[in-house]
Structure formats: structure tokens, C-alpha cells
Amino acid sequence: MSATTTIVTGRGRPARATAAGRRRAFSIGKIAGLIVLIIAAVFALGPLLWAFSTSLRTPADAFTNPPQWIPLSPDFGNYAAVFEQIPIGQFFLNSTIVTLVIVVGQTITCTLSGYAFAMISFPGKNWIFGAFLATMMVPMQTIIIPVFLIIKTLGLTDSLASLIIPALGSAFGTFLMRQYFMQMPKELGEAARIDGASQWGVFFHVYARMAAPAISTLAILNFSGFWAEFYRPLIFLQSQSTFTLPLGLVGLQGNLGTGSISVVLAGVVLAMIPSVLLFIFAQRYFIAGVTAGSSR
């Protein structure tokens, strides 16, 4: 406010001088900001880089300090050793099956239900949708015992199906898809109906195709969530042949103690590869996934 008065009273020179000074201060601030950002990036990336480069050290060297940040003489033996010490191939396969089936399953169930909640009139719709919304606040951990009992009743304990089946529907996924369909013009569907398209035809040929970005976002969210999931596998799975990657890696760490951390880290790096690859190719859907819920 005071700055405004200075300018308005017409004292041009001091005002300009202040502006120049501010610009210089601002650029110093910008350089300081850049330095802070770089330091923050070093802290963010450091542990990941350490895990990667230590996975390339020989087991004997792995725990010696200083850490080797750049693998000058990489030793890939740890990567072979992971496959010898635990059935990591099996863990990979299990994680892939679980994640893939859930991603595809939720894409189907959530696209269908999200579309219905956005575009179709049926009695009780808002009540049912409200009930869906209410469950979004409920943490998985507070319902784990009943879910476990259902799994047991269905005879699914210690199987990949115990992770897959309860996750095939999702209130959040439904909400996400509904929000996206709500933005689409209703006239398109009405026009297609007049041209003789069936209800299903309108959904499948007109709207579902336009929903590709939302479907990708939901798929990426589910991939990140279920590829990394630890809690349900810990409770539902018992035998090593059904373990998913996070559970298998924690088991490997527990078995080995402190002896060969480079082998464990090789496993950690391997488990991250699919996520990193996907991130490289679909970064914008990861970012969209972060902001997806905030439209609430």
C-alpha cells in the first residue's frame, strides 16, 4: 500500500530505483532458490542413487564407508544372486498378475459405474453414489478382519485371488470416472440415440473412447498402489510361492541379516524397474493421478 502511494504522488525517480533494486534482489533470490532446490533434489535422489550403486558393489564391500556413489567397477553378481537366493522371478510374476488383473478389472467396473452415475437416470442414484463416497474415507486397515474372514470363507487364503478379488471394485475409481464423464456434453449421446444407437452403443462407441485420459490415470494410480502394496499381502499370503515383490523382498532382508545388503538392494532395484519405465512413458498420468482427487 505504501509503495502505491509513493508512485501515485509522482516521485518517479525513487520509485524506479526501488523497482530496479527489487529486481536485483529478486534475481539473487532466484539464484538462492535454485541452490536450495538443487540441495533438495540431492536429498531426494541421494538414497535412490545409493541403493542403485550399492547394488553394484560386491557383497563384501557393500557395507564399507565411504559409500561408492558412482559404480566405477560395477559387479552384477548381486543380480544373479537374488535369483539364486529367492524365487524373485516368481514374485515378479505374482506381482504382475495381481497388479494387471486389478488394473484391468477396475478399469471395467469403474468405467461402467462412473458412466452410469454421471449420465444415466435411475431411481436411488444419488443415495447409492453418496454411499460410495462415504466408503472412500474408510481405511483398508479398519475392515481387514472381515475381509480376511470373507477370503477364508471363500477358500481363497494364501492365493493371488485373495488380493485380486476384493480390489476389483472401487468407490474412488467410480468417483474419478464419474467426475470425468460429468464434464462431457450430453448432446453427443442424445444425437447418437436419435441416429439409432443403443444405450450400450452410446457408452461404448461415443463416451468410453473419450474417457481414455481418465482411464489411463486410474490405471496408473492402481498400478502404483497395488505394485507396492504390503499390508494385505502380509496378512493374506503365507507360502513363498504366492508372495508379491514387497513381501518377498522384506523376507529376503530378514533371512540375510546384515551379510549381503547388496543382494537385497539388487532386488529392490529390480522391483522398481517397471515403475520407473512406466513413469518415463506415462509421466503426465502419474501427475494427473496426484491431482485427481483434489477436485472433490
Place this chain on the structure above:
Amino acid sequence: MSATASPPRVAPGAASRGVKPPRPVRRPGARRTARREATFGFAMIGLAMLFVTVFTFLPILASLGLSFFDWDVISPPTWAGLGNYERFFSDGPVLQSFGVTICMALAIVVLQLSLGLFLAVLVNQRTSTFGRTFFRTAFYLPLLASTAAVAIFMGYLFDNKFGAINYYLNLLGFSNVPWLTSPFGAQVTIVLIVVWQQVGFTFVLFVSALMAVPTDVLEASSIDGAGPLRTLFRIKIPLISPTILFAAVIALINAMQLFDQPYIMTKGGPGTATTTATISMYQTGFQNLQFGYSSAIAIVLLLLILAITGLQFLASRKVVFYQ
């Protein structure tokens, strides 16, 4: 027919959009068309509703029901009334685990939000797309690792004797910090690790919110002579306050369920220093097979989360600025 337009709380966009005119009563086929549409609608939500009902709705009710029983899985459940809840409020270790969870969750939320906002503001000042993309990628990368993987390699880094972190602290002249071997150290370590991994989430949220601040507002404030700090605190932060509230709610809900990192790194120790509410639930339920009591703890945790979230929304009514 007009259901699309009714409660604006659930369907904010629908009311403003030109909705269909009132049902044309005299047209002969109208009722049949409406019935057909309803059938189609139910068919479309059928699958999602089946799974959500069986694996979310019913389990919520079942958890509530179970909390009134004593059940060890082997013998049939016996009615306990409010016994499990009475036991909860006199169970020192479990109450302590709730206290630990609340303290750690608050620390996580405060650090995660302030750090995320600070970094987002710094990145927002940068004009080059390369810079923005680079930092966004750098801060997001930790989220690509699973919490289990992070717990594993952070356990090595924070190791009391051999860890790289104490090695560098020694170089700087500090003595070894008992990161995971002392109660307070373990709590601090887990808070730091969660913040390290999750800060990218709040950062990305805040960057996109800051980018959405209309430029004419910023221009107006700079014409009025507001400096960068003033613009930040008087214009930008109020304008993105709904996003800050959202980030706070999500971060707090997640932090109240903290399980993976303390379970893997410290098994809730040393002693019970990092035994969180969910670890308590896990131990009573799946290790001591007290399903009724564990369900009661679960219900208390759920109510606590709902209450805190409600409080956040109430408190924010005064602060959050909706355009």
C-alpha cells in the same frame, strides 16, 4: 428423470447444465423408455456395486458388529457388549500406540506440507520448462519405490554403526546418532522417511495449484507494488488454500494408518516406541487372535480419523478461501 439435477452437493456441475425438460407425461413411450434407462443404469453399476458392497460396505458393518464380541477364531464368539471399548480405554500400551501415531502423524503432516509448499513456490518462480520438469521428476521419484523397498534401504542408510548417514555425520564432527536404536531416534527416523517419500505428492499438488493462479491477479498485485513475499503470502497462498486443505486431509489420513515403515524397520520398537495404532491392531488381531478387540481398536481409529478430518474442515472454514 430429473434425478441428475437434484442435490447439488453430489452433482455440482449437473444443475447448471441445461438438464432435460420435465417428463413429458402424455407421450406414450416415455415411461417405458425411463424404465429401460433405469435397467441399463443398474446393470452398469452392478459389478462395481457387488464388489464394493461385499468387500467394503459389509466389512464396515461387520467390523462394528465384531467389536461387541469376544472371539478367538477357534471357539464361537461370545457377546461382550461394550467390554472391548472399556478395555481399550484402560489398555495402556494400546492407548500409547494411539498417542505415538497422533504425534508422528502431526509431525509428518506439518513437515510434508511446509516442505512441499516451500519447494513448490521455489519451482514456480522458475521460468524454464526444463527446470520444472527436472525438479518435478526428482521429487516424484521416491514415490515410485514401494514403502517396503524404502523401509529396507533406509534401514541400511540409517544403520547406527555402518550406515552412510552416521558416516557423513562423523565426518562433520558429530558423534553417532542412535537413529533406529533409541525410542525417540526411531520415531524421528520414521517421520523423516515418510516425509522424504511423500513430499513429492504435496509438491506436485502445490505446483499445479500455483500454476492455476490467474496471471491477471498477480499482475494487479505487482502494479499495486506488492513484492514477491507479499504476493506469496497475501495472494498465492490464500488462492491455493483449498489445495492445501486437501493435501493436509490426505496426508493426515495416510499418516494415521502408518504401518509398513515401522513394521519393517523396527517391528514397532525399540520397546514400543514406534508401535503405531495399526501395528497394535495387527498384533491384537492377527498375532493374539483377539478379533473382537482388534475390531474395536479399528472402529476407534476410524472414528478418530473421521473426527480429525471433520475438525480440519471446520477449522479451515475460517482460513480457506474459495473463489
